[in-house]
Amino acid sequence: MTEYVLEMKGITKEFPSVKALDNVTFSVRKGEIHALCGENGAGKSTLMKVLSGVYPAGTYSGKILIKGKEASFKNIKESQDAGVAIIYQELALVGEMTLAENLFLGHDLMRSPVINWNEIYKKSMVALEKVGLDLDPQMKVSELTVGKQQLLEIAKALTKETDILILDEPTAALTESDVAVLIKLLNELRKQGVTCIYISHKLGEIMELADSVTILRDGQTISTNSIEYLTEEKIITMMVGRELTELFPYEVHEISDENVLHVENYTSYNKSGKKVVSNINFNVKKGEIVGFSGLMGAGRSELFISLFGGMPGKKEGTVKLNNKTVTIKSPADAIKEGFAYVSEDRKRYGLVLGMDIAKNTTLIALNKVMKLNVISQALEVRAAEEITTKMKLKAPNLDIEVGKLSGGNQQKVVLSKWIMNNPKLLILDEPTRGIDVGAKYEIYKIMNELVQQGVGIVLISSELPEVLGMSDRILVMCEGEITGEFTREEATQEKVMMCATGGEKRD
Amino acid sequence: MINEQTIKKESKLSFKFDLQSYTLIIALICIAIIFTFFTGGEFLSSRNISNLFTQMSIIAVLAVGMTLVIVAGHIDLSVGSIVGVTGGIAAMLQVWQGWSTPVVVLAAIIIGGLIGLWQGWWVAYRAVPAFIVTLGGMLIFRGVLIGLSDGQTISSLNPSFKQIGNSYLPFIPGYIVAAIAVILMIAFTVNGRRKRKEMGLLLLPSVIDYGKVAVYSVVLVVITYMLNRYLGIPIPFLIVAVIALVFMFITTKTAFGRRIYAIGGNPEAAALSGINIKRNTLYVFVSMGALAGVAGVLLTARLNAATVSAGNSYELDAIAACVIGGTSLMGGKGKIFGAIIGALIMASIDNGMSMMNIGAYWQYIVKGLILILAVWVDIISKNK
Numbered sequence: 001m002t003e004y005v006l007e008m009k010g011i012t013k014e015f016p017s018v019k020a021l022d023n024v025t026f027s028v029r030k031g032e033i034h035a036l037c038g039e040n041g042a043g044k045s046t047l048m049k050v051l052s053g054v055y056p057a058g059t060y061s062g063k064i065l066i067k068g069k070e071a072s073f074k075n076i077k078e079s080q081d082a083g084v085a086i087i088y089q090e091l092a093l094v095g096e097m098t099l100a101e102n103l104f105l106g107h108d109l110m111r112s113p114v115i116n117w118n119e120i121y122k123k124s125m126v127a128l129e130k131v132g133l134d135l136d137p138q139m140k141v142s143e144l145t146v147g148k149q150q151l152l153e154i155a156k157a158l159t160k161e162t163d164i165l166i167l168d169e170p171t172a173a174l175t176e177s178d179v180a181v182l183i184k185l186l187n188e189l190r191k192q193g194v195t196c197i198y199i200s201h202k203l204g205e206i207m208e209l210a211d212s213v214t215i216l217r218d219g220q221t222i223s224t225n226s227i228e229y230l231t232e233e234k235i236i237t238m239m240v241g242r243e244l245t246e247l248f249p250y251e252v253h254e255i256s257d258e259n260v261l262h263v264e265n266y267t268s269y270n271k272s273g274k275k276v277v278s279n280i281n282f283n284v285k286k287g288e289i290v291g292f293s294g295l296m297g298a299g300r301s302e303l304f305i306s307l308f309g310g311m312p313g314k315k316e317g318t319v320k321l322n323n324k325t326v327t328i329k330s331p332a333d334a335i336k337e338g339f340a341y342v343s344e345d346r347k348r349y350g351l352v353l354g355m356d357i358a359k360n361t362t363l364i365a366l367n368k369v370m371k372l373n374v375i376s377q378a379l380e381v382r383a384a385e386e387i388t389t390k391m392k393l394k395a396p397n398l399d400i401e402v403g404k405l406s407g408g409n410q411q412k413v414v415l416s417k418w419i420m421n422n423p424k425l426l427i428l429d430e431p432t433r434g435i436d437v438g439a440k441y442e443i444y445k446i447m448n449e450l451v452q453q454g455v456g457i458v459l460i461s462s463e464l465p466e467v468l469g470m471s472d473r474i475l476v477m478c479e480g481e482i483t484g485e486f487t488r489e490e491a492t493q494e495k496v497m498m499c500a501t502g503g504e505k506r507d
Numbered sequence: 508m509i510n511e512q513t514i515k516k517e518s519k520l521s522f523k524f525d526l527q528s529y530t531l532i533i534a535l536i537c538i539a540i541i542f543t544f545f546t547g548g549e550f551l552s553s554r555n556i557s558n559l560f561t562q563m564s565i566i567a568v569l570a571v572g573m574t575l576v577i578v579a580g581h582i583d584l585s586v587g588s589i590v591g592v593t594g595g596i597a598a599m600l601q602v603w604q605g606w607s608t609p610v611v612v613l614a615a616i617i618i619g620g621l622i623g624l625w626q627g628w629w630v631a632y633r634a635v636p637a638f639i640v641t642l643g644g645m646l647i648f649r650g651v652l653i654g655l656s657d658g659q660t661i662s663s664l665n666p667s668f669k670q671i672g673n674s675y676l677p678f679i680p681g682y683i684v685a686a687i688a689v690i691l692m693i694a695f696t697v698n699g700r701r702k703r704k705e706m707g708l709l710l711l712p713s714v715i716d717y718g719k720v721a722v723y724s725v726v727l728v729v730i731t732y733m734l735n736r737y738l739g740i741p742i743p744f745l746i747v748a749v750i751a752l753v754f755m756f757i758t759t760k761t762a763f764g765r766r767i768y769a770i771g772g773n774p775e776a777a778a779l780s781g782i783n784i785k786r787n788t789l790y791v792f793v794s795m796g797a798l799a800g801v802a803g804v805l806l807t808a809r810l811n812a813a814t815v816s817a818g819n820s821y822e823l824d825a826i827a828a829c830v831i832g833g834t835s836l837m838g839g840k841g842k843i844f845g846a847i848i849g850a851l852i853m854a855s856i857d858n859g860m861s862m863m864n865i866g867a868y869w870q871y872i873v874k875g876l877i878l879i880l881a882v883w884v885d886i887i888s889k890n891k
Contacts, residue, residue, distance in 0.1 A: 308779075310778070310779055330781070330783075331778060331779050331780065331781045332781035332782075332783060334781070335780075335781040336781075341779065343779060348773075348775055348776070349775050349776050349779050350776055350779075351773065351776055352768070352769050352772035352773045352776055352777070352839065353772065353773065354772045354773075354835075354839045354840055355768060355769065355772050355839070359765065359768075363765075363769055363777075363780045363782075364780050364781060366762050366765060367762070370762065373761065373762070374760045374761065375759070375760045375761065375762070375765065376702075377699075378699070378702045378703050378706050378708055379706075381708055382706050382707075382708055385708075417780070
């Protein structure tokens with residue numbers, strides 16, 4: 001009986017309109033890494049909110065046993081005291097405070113009338129060392145990379161008596177090397193007997209890390225299995241409830257000889273005059289998907305934000321859109337030329353979260369739904385309906401706020417917004433980050449449709465399989481320069497990684 | 508499951524029950540009932556309704572402009588001083604220089620607009636927070652007013668100027684205006700339904716569409732009737748109605764209006780969507796300044812005088828009216844109609860409490876409490 005550190009039995013949670021969890025059973029053994037998988041909206045987050053007391057006892061039915069004892073948390077504090085710590089996708093750190101202050105925020109040490117800073121710093125050093133961070137505790141959190149902030153969050157959880165560590169999409173924003181560090185740390189923690197619930201869309205990580213996997217679909221437990229019995233394909237099939245023939249629905253298609261984008265000797269500086277990308281030469285043809293691979297910070301996003309006119313600073317070189325030399329000073333100029341840029345951070349740069357779906361989709365192509373400079377609501381709703389149907393957006397109606405949609409559906413709204421303007425060149429910057437398998441697949445399908453219509457697509461992605469699986473041609477960037485170019489046939493993970501890490505350059 | 512989905516699809520254009528607007532109206536009705544009860548019916552007398560609409564007009568004009576400013580994610584603390592300085596300059600130009608009323612009114616509005624241009628430039632193109640720019644403006648323009656007027660009260664304006672704030676649209680033209688409004692409302696609804704039908708879009712049940720028109724028409728006619736029982740529709744109220752309609756149109760039907768909401772909702776996403784944030788922000792402040800000029804004219808006309816303290820602390824009433832009307836101080840959300848009702852609620856409290864002979868200090872306390880209450884109601888309704 002006590003081999004389970006956590007047992008959730010028959011959990012049912014209803015919201016006014018939907019049954020989010022329906023008789024869910026979820027049991028975690030002591031000292032294991034237990035992956036929780038499911039598409040967005042399958043109920044993973046709801047289940048974790050039930051566990052952590054965000055939804056207090058009484059608002060759901062079912063039983064929670066922690067170390068064999070029944071628990072009913074009224075709030076987050078109570079679940080924390082019982083040893084449950086959650087680290088969310090959006091980190092909850094205070095950027096302007098020091099590492100030590102963040103580590104012990106809310107800790108008893110911070111509550112004494114006179115704070116004993118020396119003790120806090122000493123304990124911080126120990127806590128940081130535990131997660132492999134060799135840093136000064138008096139540093140500000142804002143100076144850390146996202147990967148290190150993630151480790152800091154884990155260190156913070158470990159300063160308390162934590163029996164169950166829950167990681168919600170911990171690697172969504174991490175670079176490959178940061179992911180490797182995190183995986184190593186979790187393996188280390190497992191040896192020390194920490195139990196971990198790992199929520200992720202990245203099945204590769206799950207296969208590498210997890211001991212067992214529980215799959216949720218539509219608010220129900222589909223299965224709990226030991227990892228030996230599973231493959232990525234099996235997990236996907238159970239998650240989506242149907243068989244996906246392939247992860248990347250690449251279709252051989254015709255590529256025209258005409259260039260949509262042609263960039264020559266392009267160098268761009270940031271506001272303070274520092275070189276961001278240098279001496280870039282490449283082209284994108286009509287109907288071609290060009291993948292841009294590289295490590296985080298290689299300058300891929302910066303290159304395209306700069307080309308798009310979204311970055312102030314000096315620029316050198318020639319840019320030709322549709323065989324016409326253009327000077328793009330602002331995003332408005334770029335949009336006029338048929339340029340579209342889907343940002344990697346959809347919440348920050350892509351959407352007005354408080355606005356409804358229809359209004360978000362027409363934000364760029366507003367003139368298409370206007371008559372005599374007056375917005376026609378009828379035209380707007382029709383245009384929004386058309387495009388969102390094409391994008392397979394799942395939403396009860398078009399006047400709900402975009403902020404209330406799941407990540408995958410939000411991304412479809414961003415795509416709708418740009419595609420409504422009929423772009424000739426579409427830049428997709430990490431288009432599938434934090435999106436479930438089903439929605440990913442649909443986005444790839446949309447890409448296929450667009451290239452068939454002659455749109456040129458640039459796919460920037462940190463996920464190598466995605467770049468290799470969807471691109472006609474792959475360019476690799478490292479430290480602001482293009483360091484490699486491969487055709488679809490030539491490219492392998494090893495070759496691309498070699499260029500991305502600058503390995504070839506240093507030969 | 509399939510059944511459920513089709514139902515969902517069908518209801519794509521379900522009747523939007525805009526709870527916020529309705530809670531506001533319910534609150535307004537409650538306030539009216541309470542005051543009517545305590546004043547023995549005097550609160551809803553024709554004479555008092557007429558007074559109420561006149562009293563609310565200045566704050567309502569300011570609240571319309573303030574809605575745009577707040578939706579765009581800014582604030583304007585200087586409007587009280589702009590009201591003072593534009594109203595003061597209007598009085599000076601007429602009383603001291605003998606300018607005619609139309610020119611003076613135009614001058615006041617243009618000066619207001621220029622002040623808005625100055626402040627908008629600092630906010631948009633020099634990236635100084637609006638709070639600071641307009642806090643500075645509040646001091647600067649009050650100072651300008653005192654300097655120009657030499658601290659004097661300037662009074663006795665031309666009768667034509669006074670009439671702007673103190674005259675009424677008489678009986679018959681009043682009904683004509685009301686009738687035109689009703690006809691237009693019906694025409695727009697019929698036309699809108701026809702267009703939707705042509706495009707194959709879902710329609711609301713006709714009962715709801717026409718029911719709404721019927722309710723609005725009845726309210727409009729009853730108000731006109733009540734006002735006509737006294738002296739007619741007060742001109743300041745008519746001005747408010749026209750301004751409100753124009754700005755409702757701007758906020759819901761023009762690209763400029765849509766962009767303001769996008770900028771206030773998420774400036775970074777708006778910028779990457781090709782929206783010129785600086786220019787649109789500048790326009791917002793110019794419109795606020797010009798509206799403050801209108802309010803300055805109304806105030807001077809009503810008092811038949813310009814004083815150095817004219818418009819003092821009006822900015823706070825205007826902001827409160829917006830917030831009570833559901834405008835979010837975080838930006839990106841707010842409606843002109845809400846701001847007008849907010850202004851009416853504020854004016855009702857002032858008016859009703861003075862009629863009950865409650866000390867003026869209570870008015871401040873009650874208005875303050877209602878402001879907090881309004882935001883709290885907003886927050887809990889969002890958390891549901």
